[in-house]
Amino acid sequence: MDLSYLKNKRIxxxxxxxxxxxxxxSVFRNDGYQNIATAKSVREATALAKEFRPExxxxxxxxxxxNGFGLMEQLRKTGDYPVLFLTARGEEEDKFRGxxxxxxxxxxxxxxxxxxxxxxxxxxxxxxxxxxTLVPLKNSVIDFARAEVVRDGEHIPLTAKEHALLSxxxxxxxxxxxxxxxxxxxxxxxxFGYENSLMAHIxxxxxxxxxxxxxxxxxxxxKGLGYKLLxxxx
Amino acid sequence: MDLSYLKNKRIxxxxxxxxxxxxxxSVFRNDGYQNIATAKSVREATALAKEFRPExxxxxxxxxxxNGFGLMEQLRKTGDYPVLFLTARGEEEDKFRGxxxxxxxxxxxxxxxxxxxxxxxxxxxxxxxxxxTLVPLKNSVIDFARAEVVRDGEHIPLTAKEHALLSxxxxxxxxxxxxxxxxxxxxxxxxFGYENSLMAHIxxxxxxxxxxxxxxxxxxxxKGLGYKLLxxxx
DNA sequence: GCTTAAAAGTAAGGGAAATGTAAGGCAGGG
DNA sequence: CCCTGCCTTACATTTCCCTTACTTTTAAGC
Numbered sequence: 185m186d187l188s189y190l191k192n193k194r195i196x197x198x199x200x201x202x203x204x205x206x207x208x209x210s211v212f213r214n215d216g217y218q219n220i221a222t223a224k225s226v227r228e229a230t231a232l233a234k235e236f237r238p239e240x241x242x243x244x245x246x247x248x249x250x251n252g253f254g255l256m257e258q259l260r261k262t263g264d265y266p267v268l269f270l271t272a273r274g275e276e277e278d279k280f281r282g283x284x285x286x287x288x289x290x291x292x293x294x295x296x297x298x299x300x301x302x303x304x305x306x307x308x309x310x311x312x313x314x315x316x317t318l319v320p321l322k323n324s325v326i327d328f329a330r331a332e333v334v335r336d337g338e339h340i341p342l343t344a345k346e347h348a349l350l351s352x353x354x355x356x357x358x359x360x361x362x363x364x365x366x367x368x369x370x371x372x373x374x375x376f377g378y379e380n381s382l383m384a385h386i387x388x389x390x391x392x393x394x395x396x397x398x399x400x401x402x403x404x405x406x407k408g409l410g411y412k413l414l415x416x417x418x
Numbered sequence: 419m420d421l422s423y424l425k426n427k428r429i430x431x432x433x434x435x436x437x438x439x440x441x442x443x444s445v446f447r448n449d450g451y452q453n454i455a456t457a458k459s460v461r462e463a464t465a466l467a468k469e470f471r472p473e474x475x476x477x478x479x480x481x482x483x484x485n486g487f488g489l490m491e492q493l494r495k496t497g498d499y500p501v502l503f504l505t506a507r508g509e510e511e512d513k514f515r516g517x518x519x520x521x522x523x524x525x526x527x528x529x530x531x532x533x534x535x536x537x538x539x540x541x542x543x544x545x546x547x548x549x550x551t552l553v554p555l556k557n558s559v560i561d562f563a564r565a566e567v568v569r570d571g572e573h574i575p576l577t578a579k580e581h582a583l584l585s586x587x588x589x590x591x592x593x594x595x596x597x598x599x600x601x602x603x604x605x606x607x608x609x610f611g612y613e614n615s616l617m618a619h620i621x622x623x624x625x626x627x628x629x630x631x632x633x634x635x636x637x638x639x640x641k642g643l644g645y646k647l648l649x650x651x652x
Numbered sequence: 653g654c655t656t657a658a659a660a661g662t663a664a665g666g667g668a669a670a671t672g673t674a675a676g677g678c679a680g681g682g
Numbered sequence: 683c684c685c686t687g688c689c690t691t692a693c694a695t696t697t698c699c700c701t702t703a704c705t706t707t708t709a710a711g712c
Contacts, residue, residue: 266544283536288544289523302517310500310522310544317593329593331640343670344642344698381672387690398689407680407687577659615661621701622659632700641670641698 190308191216196238198222198229198255199270200248204293208242211297212304226250230258238265240308242300245271245278253285260286266307270295319354320416321402323395326350333392340392345370345385353403353413362410386411424542425450430472432456432463432489433504434482438527442476445531446538460484464492469607472499474542476534479505479512487519494520500541504529553588554650555636557629560584567626574626579604579619587637587647596644620645 195217199205205222212220221236223229226249233241241259243252256267266288271278279290289303317329324335328351331342342350352369353361366382367375390397404412429451433439439456446454455470457463460483467475475493477486490501500522505512513524523537551563558569562585565576576584586603587595600616601609624631638646 280532280536283533283540286540286543288540289537298514299517302514303523306517306520306522307544309520310541330646331594331643341640344640345671347643378672380674383688384672384690386688390689405688579660612661614663617699618661618701620699624700639699 187305187309188216190305190312192218193239193308193312194219194221194236195304196221196223196229196233196236196241198224198241198247198252199244200224200246201244204244207297208300211300215301224248226255226258229255233259233262237263239312240265240304241267242304243267243269245269245282253281256282256285256287266311268300268304268307319357321393322414322416323402324393326354326393328354335393335395342392346389346392349382349385350389350413353411354415357413357415360406360410360412366410422450424539424546426452427473427542427546428453428455428470429538430455430457430463430467430470430475432458432475432481432486433478434458434480435478438478441531442534445534449535458482460489460492463489467493467496471497471606473546474499474538475501476538477501477503479503479516487515490516490519490521500545502534502538502541550588553591555627556648556650557636558627560588560627562588569627569629576626580623580626583616583619584623584647587645588649591647591649594640594644594646600645 195212197205197208197212197220199208199222202224205224209220209222221232221238223232224247226247229243238259241256243255245252247255252269252271259265259267267286268289268291269278269282269287270291270293271282273292273294279292282290288307291300291303317327319326319328324333326333326342328347330339331347333340333342348370349366352366355361356365363379363382364375367378370382370385371378386403387397390400390403393402394400402414404414406412429446431439431442431446431454433442433456436458439458443454443456455466455472457466458481460481463477472493475490477489479486481489486503486505493499493501501520502523502525503512503516503521504525504527505516507526507528513526516524522541525534525537551561553560553562558567560567560576562581564573565581567574567576582604583600586600589595590599597613597616598609601612604616604619605612620637621631624634624637627636628634636648638648640646
């Protein structure tokens with residue numbers, strides 16, 4: 185299961201201690217998270233959240249100009265994303281207060297960095313599970329869950345075979361996928377004698393995903409070997 | 419925000435110690451959970467899960483005929499619901515192993531009953547977000563709470579199967595829901611041989627929600643893949 | 653425990669969209 | 683110039699799904 189799409193999620197980290205803030209940020213960075221924003225106070229955090237639009241927040245409970253609970257309520261006004269609290273040892277009641285207000289998880293300092301990462305990953309996986317299905321190409325985007333291609337804002341439906349072939353190509357994204365492998369993916373048992381049909385499907389797929397189907401840039405032919413699906417970014 | 423609908427969720431609890439099992443069950447019962455099933459071994463749990471179809475599982479790591487991790491992998495074959503692990507103190511590595519396999523939360527024994535309840539509630543809340551009772555479609559509105567469709571001011575009742583199928587479609591709103599998933603939703607365990615019946619139900623649902631059932635715009639077919647429910651606004 | 657209406661399941665004919673087929677084209681290499 | 687490998691198009695075929703009418707099951711009320 186590919187979960188790498190979770191590493192692009194926007195994460196907001198709020199703590200007033202510079203040292204801990206740096207630690208937490210580096211923990212996330214080292215694990216591959218790309219999109220991190222930080223704040224050191226309630227005020228800073230609420231202002232930042234408006235334009236950063238976090239998809240998950242890690243909040244310290246103790247803050248100079250208020251506390252994490254109040255902050256969460258502020259944040260919930262601009263978006264309903266999960267929240268994980270951090271608190272100093274011994275404040276047992278805080279734990280329940282956070283959960284009671286709708287927090288998603290709670291950790292007591294000092295904590296193991298690895299545990300923080302696991303807990304955040306678990307929350308992200310549950311919350312944003314459907315989105316692994318969007319695959320950006322040069323001139324279009326494939327949406328596997330909806331079985332359609334979006335090009336110039338237009339939604340073009342995919343048929344079952346097209347969906348199966350694109351899935352196989354995407355699994356080997358960037359690498360060559362052989363004719364045999366594609367036939368296997370689309371026709372399963374006894375995948376023989378369909379080479380011609382495969383070609384017809386490739387042609388139809390190109391009409392949907394390429395701006396100029398006769399000069400393909402996303403689904404390219406590798407003569408004598410097979411086909412390659414070139415995916416943007418990732 | 420009304421969260422009482424979460425108390426109806428089917429919860430599976432697995433532990434080999436009778437005493438702890440009783441404790442956990444009573445903790446849930448006292449908090450209002452209606453639908454609890456228990457098992458004391460991997461074997462018992464996998465058999466039970468097939469027909470109980472849990473919506474969340476609480477698993478002890480140590481079991482007489484295996485461990486909770488193996489059990490989770492078994493369970494994941496029949497459904498993708500969240501899992502919370504319980505383990506004895508000191509097995510730090512276990513914690514990471516559970517998360518690594520895709521667990522949703524983890525607690526060390528002995529734990530505070532209240533914390534267990536909060537953690538379970540947090541997971542349920544995220545996983546089964548509020549079942550919106552009113553769902554607007556192009557030519558009608560589904561009212562799940564009343565099990566009826568409103569079209570042109572007319573109230574058309576939904577039958578049990580229609581309701582179950584529409585719920586499953588609504589859960590995957592916009593995305594393709596496979597024939598298998600729909601059969602699973604409507605007929606539970608042993609969801610085979612009902613493809614034809616499913617079609618008849620789809621046909622009847624369309625007569626209720628569509629202005630022109632032979633040209634559906636809300637419940638559309640994706641040949642060879644499944645069906646999609648297209649929701650307005652959202 | 654009947655009776656009866658509504659709901660659910662089954663089966664078959666027809667139709668449209670998806671898929672398969674084949675022929676003509678085109679480009680590059682030998 | 684021919685041959686190979688792939689593209690493209692038009693057309694044939696097949697598959698899947700819709701629909702309808704009918705049977706069976708369930709549940710509700712007496």
